[in-house]
Amino acid sequence: MGEVARVRTAMGELELARALRLGFEDVRAASPTYNTVGGAWAHVALENAHGGAVWNYNLGNITTTGASGDYYTLTTQERVQRDPDVWQTRTLRYAAHPGPEQGAAAYWRLMFARYRPALDLFAAGEPSQAAYKLSELGYYTARPEAIARTMAALFDEWKARIAPALGVSPPPKAPMGGTWPILALLLGTAILVRPTRRPRTRK
Numbered sequence: 001m002g003e004v005a006r007v008r009t010a011m012g013e014l015e016l017a018r019a020l021r022l023g024f025e026d027v028r029a030a031s032p033t034y035n036t037v038g039g040a041w042a043h044v045a046l047e048n049a050h051g052g053a054v055w056n057y058n059l060g061n062i063t064t065t066g067a068s069g070d071y072y073t074l075t076t077q078e079r080v081q082r083d084p085d086v087w088q089t090r091t092l093r094y095a096a097h098p099g100p101e102q103g104a105a106a107y108w109r110l111m112f113a114r115y116r117p118a119l120d121l122f123a124a125g126e127p128s129q130a131a132y133k134l135s136e137l138g139y140y141t142a143r144p145e146a147i148a149r150t151m152a153a154l155f156d157e158w159k160a161r162i163a164p165a166l167g168v169s170p171p172p173k174a175p176m177g178g179t180w181p182i183l184a185l186l187l188g189t190a191i192l193v194r195p196t197r198r199p200r201t202r203k
Contacts, residue, residue, distance in 0.1 A: 004056065004096050006072040011051035011100060017041050017162050019059065023104025027112070034163065034170050039122025039130055041162060042154035044107065046147065047140075056096035057103035062110055063092050070096040079141035115139060127155040 011019065020040050024032040032040070047061045048054045056072050064071050071093040078090045097103040111119050115137055121130035128148040135144035159170065 001068065001070055002066070003093075004070045004072055006055050006074065009054050009057050009100075011048075011054050013045065013050050013162060014165055015100065016044060016048070016051040016054075016059070017158075017166055019100035019104040020044065020107070021166075022101050023059075023106075024108050026101065026105045027108040033123055034168060035125040036119065036123045037168075038155055038158040038163065039119075039125075039127050039151075040107070040111070041158050042127050042151045043122075043130070043134070045154050045157075046150050054103075055094065057100050058094050058097060058106075059100070059103040060107045060110070062095050062106060064095040066093045072096050079143075085143075125155075127151040 017037065021032060021037055024030075024037065024040075044059050045051065048059060055074070056070075058072075073091050073093055075089060075091045077087050078092075080086050080088050080090075095103075095106060097106060115134060118130045118133040118137065118139070121127070121133055128151060131148035131151045132144050134140065135142075135147070140147070163170070
């Protein structure tokens, strides 16, 4: 294990989405929700140019110390100080993986370990807010405004093109403007609504 050659391992958009679903299942032993995998697809599609700029199956451009596992190096511009911004040219180590599912699993492990608040925003269908949260937590060094707009647009692409092509449907909207009726049906129980009592006026 150690430094390996940087090899382009480009992936199609659907291949990227499938890898993220399989990687999630590998890490969590469960299927990801529609919004969660859609938010992750928007994030990784941004990081890896819709799958066209993937190297060594690194999904999400995840760096590493190189202490364990293979890695490749890449020289990029990084913002090392914010407000005022200071940029430096740095050569970083990026995790290398043998295949797309391993790269996707590594992405999910990192997200659950260090960026869980952003995942919660993925699940809520809020990719723009997730982009700001990722910036706040230090996922990337670039300014978040353009990233937030792009992730929101990519999430729209997920809903319009990618999810239908995968045969993935959005969750049904809850009747009566809430989720309680659906939960009641799933649990096989009835929900009893206690009437609101008027507060007694003390004399």
